[in-house]
Amino acid sequence: MARGAFDAAVVGGGPVGGCCALALAAAGMRVALVGPRPAGPPAALAAGEADYDLRVLALTRASERILARLGLWAGIAAGRHGRFRAMRVWDAASPAAVRFDADELGEPVLGWTVEQSRIVEVLWRRLEGEAESGTLALVPARVESLEPGGAGDAHLGLDGAGATLRARLVVAADGADSRVRELAGIAVRGGPYEQRAVVATLACERPHRLTAWQRFLPDGPIALLPLDDFHRVSIVWSTTPAHADALLEMEPEAFAGAVTEAAEARLGAMTLEGPRAAYALRHQHAAAYVEGRVALVGDAAHVIHPLAG
CATH class of the missing domain: 3.30.9.10 (D-Amino Acid Oxidase, subunit A, domain 2)
Structure with a gap:
């Protein structure tokens, strides 16, 4: 699946963006996951200076069920x-x-x-497998521009040789400082x-x-x-x-x-x-979660205290 027209372009390859891309692909949509693969395990963990990743996530049973439906939980549970x-x-x-x-x-x-690094490892192993089978496309580029599209497709301008990508839906999963949210003109409030x-x-x-x-x-x-x-x-x-x-x-x-x-x-x-x-x-909250053909998810939509996560 090459760059071009897609049903959905998900921007951001972290756990939220990766899971979103898998879910949309499973629903039969042509999906592009835009963005570089997240960095590997923390340096201290990779060097043997730490036994555990400092980023440990507490997952509810609801999260477990979502991960299971996406075919990820068995791989996560097989590890530590x-x-x-x-x-x-x-x-x-x-x-x-x-x-x-x-x-x-x-x-x-x-x-x-x-550990977050474990989730990312299992997630990306699955994403790369789906990309090899042609179920979705991995586009390791950064978004430089966005044309919302109105009644037509949205256009994403990517770094490198003026490449562009068209999609009926753009999902911003690129974090609290979301570039896609900024390009879409969606305001945020918080502090x-x-x-x-x-x-x-x-x-x-x-x-x-x-x-x-x-x-x-x-x-x-x-x-x-x-x-x-x-x-x-x-x-x-x-x-x-x-x-x-x-x-x-x-x-x-x-x-x-x-x-x-x-x-x-x-x-x-x-x-x-x-x-x-x-x-x-x-704390941060977007003024709108959907604007035209752009939808915000994860920290791009709202940032909350870890106690409330």
Whole structure:
């Protein structure tokens, strides 16, 4: 399938864009996935300096079902992944607490924890297979211009030799700073949360018991997500920028101690394993999700706090 006319052009090759392209192709549409393949595993993971990807996603049963329908879940589940059958949420400033249990809902699990690099690896293996069979086209180019098309096809101008691509539908899955959204003239509103999310992998003295733990602190929540090893968790600590900087600058032992204290030692003493990182958090919402022949999905449409994801 060469560049030219398509039923749909999906811009952005991350998990949202890749899954969207597979779903549209499965519905019988001629689909082009526009954009380069995402980078491989993080450098620290590839170099053996870290055991886990710092980007760990918590997937619900609904996400599992979507991935299964797209033929991806079996490949994801065949690799390393964690699961949680319970959630414990409590507040630092009050005795308020809530619990969720899979047994009470009649479900085998509440959700899964999967490294983002694993999802991307399985997704792109499938995308490349579909491209080889001619089901969809992979166009590793960047979008430089957009003509919405009105009653006719939309035209995407691509970098390199003035190439163009026509499509009845353009799906912007190119992230929070979406180029397609900008070219379509769709406004956004939002701003910073004045928080950063500190992420790291830690070993825990006590087993996590297939439970996701979350405590609300004055400056933001800390979440401990269970990994495949019963004595390892991935943390996401949302806090002020100044506190996030301080956490990143701490010696490993001091950082692990701060996490232990923030989690009220529910899993005993913690030990840092591998690097740490922090990401700025913001909220953003597009004025419209659909404009002419352009539709926004994922972060191109809305960006929310990871707690609400």
